[in-house]
Amino acid sequence: MIRVKDFLKNYKSTFAALILFTFLQTLGTLYIPTLKAAIVNNGVLRGNISYIAKVGAIMLLTSVLTGGITVWITRMSADASARISRDIRQAVFEKVQLFSVNDFNKIGTASMITRATSDVTLIGDTTIMFIIMLLPAPIMAIGGLCLAFLKDKVLAMIIVTTMIIFLIIALLMGKKVIPLFKQVQIKMDSINGLFRETVIGVRVIRAFNREKYEKSRVDAASSAYAENAVRINKMIAILEPIAMIIINGGIICILWIGGIRAGAGVMQIGDIMAMIEYCFLILIFLIIGVMIFMYIPRAQACAERIDEILAINPEIIDGAVIEPEKGENAHLQFEHVTFQYPNAEEPILSDITFQSKAGEITAIIGGTGSGKSTIANLILRFFEVQGGCIKIDGVDIRKLPQKVLRNKVGYVPQKNFLFSGTVAENIRYGMEDATQAQIEHAAQVAQAHYFIMGLDQQYESYVAQGGNNLSGGQKQRLAIARAIIRKPEFYIFDDSFSALDFKTDAKLRQALRNEIKNATVVMVAQRINTIMDADQIIVLEDGKIAGIGKHKELMKSCEVYKQIAASQLREDEMA
Numbered sequence: 066m067i068r069v070k071d072f073l074k075n076y077k078s079t080f081a082a083l084i085l086f087t088f089l090q091t092l093g094t095l096y097i098p099t100l101k102a103a104i105v106n107n108g109v110l111r112g113n114i115s116y117i118a119k120v121g122a123i124m125l126l127t128s129v130l131t132g133g134i135t136v137w138i139t140r141m142s143a144d145a146s147a148r149i150s151r152d153i154r155q156a157v158f159e160k161v162q163l164f165s166v167n168d169f170n171k172i173g174t175a176s177m178i179t180r181a182t183s184d185v186t187l188i189g190d191t192t193i194m195f196i197i198m199l200l201p202a203p204i205m206a207i208g209g210l211c212l213a214f215l216k217d218k219v220l221a222m223i224i225v226t227t228m229i230i231f232l233i234i235a236l237l238m239g240k241k242v243i244p245l246f247k248q249v250q251i252k253m254d255s256i257n258g259l260f261r262e263t264v265i266g267v268r269v270i271r272a273f274n275r276e277k278y279e280k281s282r283v284d285a286a287s288s289a290y291a292e293n294a295v296r297i298n299k300m301i302a303i304l305e306p307i308a309m310i311i312i313n314g315g316i317i318c319i320l321w322i323g324g325i326r327a328g329a330g331v332m333q334i335g336d337i338m339a340m341i342e343y344c345f346l347i348l349i350f351l352i353i354g355v356m357i358f359m360y361i362p363r364a365q366a367c368a369e370r371i372d373e374i375l376a377i378n379p380e381i382i383d384g385a386v387i388e389p390e391k392g393e394n395a396h397l398q399f400e401h402v403t404f405q406y407p408n409a410e411e412p413i414l415s416d417i418t419f420q421s422k423a424g425e426i427t428a429i430i431g432g433t434g435s436g437k438s439t440i441a442n443l444i445l446r447f448f449e450v451q452g453g454c455i456k457i458d459g460v461d462i463r464k465l466p467q468k469v470l471r472n473k474v475g476y477v478p479q480k481n482f483l484f485s486g487t488v489a490e491n492i493r494y495g496m497e498d499a500t501q502a503q504i505e506h507a508a509q510v511a512q513a514h515y516f517i518m519g520l521d522q523q524y525e526s527y528v529a530q531g532g533n534n535l536s537g538g539q540k541q542r543l544a545i546a547r548a549i550i551r552k553p554e555f556y557i558f559d560d561s562f563s564a565l566d567f568k569t570d571a572k573l574r575q576a577l578r579n580e581i582k583n584a585t586v587v588m589v590a591q592r593i594n595t596i597m598d599a600d601q602i603i604v605l606e607d608g609k610i611a612g613i614g615k616h617k618e619l620m621k622s623c624e625v626y627k628q629i630a631a632s633q634l635r636e637d638e639m640a
């Protein structure tokens with residue numbers, strides 16, 4: 066199983082180069098106070114101008130080199146951060162493409178979005194902050210202390226003491242802040258979830274005047290997030306002045322004891338200056354390091370959340386049969402299919418058996434919640450059956466690669482979903498290389514051409530995300546055109562004509578008849594009028610087949626069908 070840390074391993078050589086250059090940059094930074102001390106001790110105090118010029122030139126060169134290295138490190142690390150985030154995001158996206166609906170439910174849509182966006186960014190950013198801000202801290206501390214001990218052991222001990230005091234305070238704070246950091250992304254999940262719901266459901270919220278209620282829910286989630294952030298920031302805000310007090314305390318001690326030692330002739334003025342700079346550099350780098358260190362558990366939590374996605378073994382696995390052979394077998398067969406949703410107490414479908422030949426229309430009708438859409442979803446293998454099997458040309462669909470299976474199907478879902486883009490792009494979604502003529506033909510069959518021509522920019526008119534700038538019937542017709550353009554072997558219309566008026570419904574079915582001659586059609590419907598001329602009608606009741614046959618047969622033999630018909634048809638139509 067691939068994990069987040071494996072993506073970091075791909076950048077081993079970049080990290081090695083960054084570590085090496087960070088080491089050189091830190092040494093360069095430390096070398097400057099050493100040179101300054103030499104200038105003061107041997108140049109300024111002795112009036113040796115040529116020494117000042119010589120060492121000054123070395124100092125200038127060191128500064129330029131260190132600056133150059135810093136620019137390189139910043140550029141390389143930003144580059145690596147962006148690439149790491151890209152790699153992780155791509156892997157998450159690829160993995161998610163294999164998920165069944167159940168697999169999606171294990172994480173939840175809102176959390177999935179937070180993980181694929183802000184969690185990934187945070188991992189990339191923290192990796193880089195780790196290299197350019199945290200890594201120099203120990204190098205600076207060890208290098209700085211070595212140089213300090215070489216100059217004067219007593220003053221070096223002052224630096225050690227300030228470091229220890231600072232680290233104890235940082236440790237105590239870390240214990241409080243780190244758990245708060247771990248909470249941040251979880252709180253972000255709930256904000257994302259609520260925002261998503263309120264944006265998608267904005268019309269219902271307004272229609273029911275529930276803005277206040279929704280606002281209170283969003284406010285509660287945002288306040289929880291803000292509270293957490295405020296507590297973190299308060300801690301960090303305290304850390305900085307404390308660190309400055311410790312640094313300045315250390316510098317005062319160095320000046321005081323250094324002054325006494327310089328007076329006694331044990332050390333020189335330049336060395337005291339160098340010690341002050343070492344103390345300052347070590348502690349500043351330690352403060353930055355500690356702050357970044359506190360971010361690491363948050364990034365770790367993000368990595369664990371992404372690992373959770375990458376670790377999910379997709380419930381639905383591809384089979385190895387590439388193409389079922391067409392023979393004597395029915396095009397579509399359901400054999401004693403039983404299905405139960407996860408966490409449901411009872412099966413939604415029990416012992417469903419029927420078959421359909423190429424060129425036939427099989428309609429499914431039944432009460433709300435009787436399992437009609439579930440049958441459609443099972444053909445597409447969005448879920449796995451628990452008992453029996455579904456066959457295409459005699460081959461169990463579990464033996465087919467999902468791509469092969471779904472390439473055969475033109476699916477019009479119950480909830481029509483369109484993508485942001487143009488009308489033409491939305492129809493072309495069914496067939497990538499469709500020509501304009503094919504697009505227009507599909508739209509004509511779907512009875513969409515007329516309304517498209519009435520739009521401002523016709524086939525180039527803009528469709529908003531989810532198709533929100535179109536009416537229900539217009540969306541439905543575009544979704545039908547998107548399925549028709551595929552010229553598939555199977556059509557699944559899941560209650561796809563419900564938003565159409567009777568006249569358009571009839572015209573569309575007439576046009577479809579000619580278009581789908583050799584295809585197998587499964588048509589879920591609520592209206593008897595829509596399915597009356599189907600080759601076979603399956604009547605579902607509580608997930609079981611209550612009757613199967615043509616309209617006239619069912620009107621005689623199936624009580625459930627008769628009841629549905631009686632509720633929808635006039636007496637003369639019933640007769």
Ligand SMILES: Nc1ncnc2c1ncn2[C@@H]1O[C@H](COP(=O)(O)OP(=O)(O)OP(=O)(O)O)[C@@H](O)[C@H]1O
Nearest residue numbers: 406407409413431432433434435436437438439440
């Ligand atoms: N993803 C799911 N998880 C759990 N239960 C589900 C899920 N989808 C549907 N169900 C349940 O399965 C039953 C059948 O749902 P299905 O959508 O197949 O009914 P339907 O006959 O198409 O209904 P309708 O005509 O109202 O669309 C319902 O009781 C529903 O609550």
